[in-house]
Amino acid sequence: MNTKNPAVQMMLDVLHNKGDRTLSVQIAPAVRVSIGEYLGFETGTNLVQEMIGALKQMGFDYVFDTNFGADLTVIEEAFELVERLKKHKLLPMFTTCCPSWYMFVERLYPDLIPYLSTVKSPQAILASLVKTFFSQSINVGKGKMFHAVVAPCAMKKEEAKRQELWVLGDEPNIDLVLTTKEFVELLNELSIDLHNVAKADFDNPLGLSSGAGAIFGTTGGVMEATLRTAYYYYTGKDLEDFELLEVRNSGLKKEGKIDFAGIELNVCTVNSLEEAKPILEEIRATGTCKYQFIEVMNCPLGCIGGVGQWTTDREVLLKRREAIFKYDKEHKYQAAHQNQYIRDLYDKYIGVVGSAKAHELMHTHYTDKSSDKAEEFSCKFPKQE
Ligand code: SF4
DSSP states (O other): OOOSOHHHHHHHHHHHTOTTOEEEEEEOHHHHTTGGGGTTSOTTOOOHHHHHHHHHHHTOSEEEEHHHHHHHHHHHHHHHHHHHHHHTOSOSEEEOSOHHHHHHHHHHOGGGGGGBOOBOOHHHHHHHHIIIIIHHHTTOOTTOEEEEEEESOTHHHHHHHOGGGOSBTTBOSOSEEEEHHHHHHHHHHTTOOTTTSOOOOOOSSSOOOOHHHHGGGSTTHHHHHHHHHHHHHHHSSOOSOOOOGGGOOSSSEEEEEEEETTEEEEEEEESOHHHHHHHHHHHHHHSOOSOSEEEEOSSTTGGGGOTTSSOOOHHHHHHHHHHHHHHHHHSSOOSGGGOHHHHHHIIIIIOSTTSHHHHHHHBOOOOOOTTSOHHHHHHTSOOOO
C-alpha cells in the first residue's frame, strides 16, 4: 500500500507493523465538527463517536479526548491567572492553545515571554499524561507506547517536536500528528466509511471532559473555559451563567469586561497575530496595557478555521462554531473543575494544583528564538485568508 503523504504512510506502517507496541491516539475538539463536510455529512455535524469507532477499527488500543487535556489546561491556567491577579504580577496574562502564537512571541517579542501563561496546550498536556500516568497504569514501558494526535492544523506537528514539552527525556510525548485532511486520507486508504462504522466512546480515565474543554476549538474558548474555573477559584462559587458572551469573538479582535465578584476584569480575544502587534508594542513600551487577560489565536474563528482542513469559508466556520457551543450548552458539566475524572487524577497522581508535580507534567517554558532566520520563521505560519 503506497501513499504520497509521509504522515499517512507512517501511520499505515505503524498500524501494519504494530509489534509489541500499544497504540493510542487523541482527537482535537475542532476536528470532530469539521471532518463531516468532506465525507458528505451536513456542515457542523459532530462525528466524534464515528471517529473513535474508526480508530478502534484501524487497530488503536486506546482513543482519548484532547478535551480532557483542555480541562487540565484550564485547572492549571485558572490557578495561574488568579495568582497573578492577587499579586498584581505579570499582567496581562496571555493565553492560547496555538503554537503559531507562542512561536511568534519567541521570535519577535522574546522580552514579553514572562507574560505568557506557562501551562501547556491541551494536546501537549494530554500526551504528557498518556506517556506517564496512563502508560504506568497499564504497565507499558518507555518506547512501547505509540501516541498519535488528530489535529486541525499542521502547526501542531511543530508543537509535537518541541522538546520543552516532552516528559520522558529523549522520547517525544507525541509520535505522530495527523491533520484532518490526513485523517480522511487514512480513512480512504483503509476503506473505512464513517457512515457505516460502529460508533464508540472515548477510553477512560482520559476521555471524559467537560463542555469547557470543547470550546477550546474556537476563538475565545480558551479564555471562557479558564474564566469559568478562575471565577470559582477566586470566589468559591460557580458563575450564575457559564456562557460568557463577552469573550466570544467572531471578528479579528474583541474586548470585554467580566464582573469578577466586584472586580472588573478587562479581557481581549484576538484572532490574528498581526492584530496582536499593537497590544504587544504597548506592553513593550509601558510594561502593561488596559487588559488583564488576553487570548491570541492565529486562525479565523480559532482552530475550527485551521489550515489542516479544507476550507476557511466563514459560513462554514460559523456552523462548526455553533456545533461546538451546542455541545458545551448541552453538556452535564460546563466547567473543568466539575469534572470528577480530573479531580480523581489530581487525588491519585498529580497532587495539588500548581504543585511541583503539576509543573513537571503540565507546564512549559519559552525561550528567546529571535536569532531564527526570518525566512524559516515566516514559512512556519499558516496564512490568514
Ligand atoms: Fe493556531 Fe490555527 Fe493551528 Fe489553531 S488551527 S493551533 S489557531 S494555527
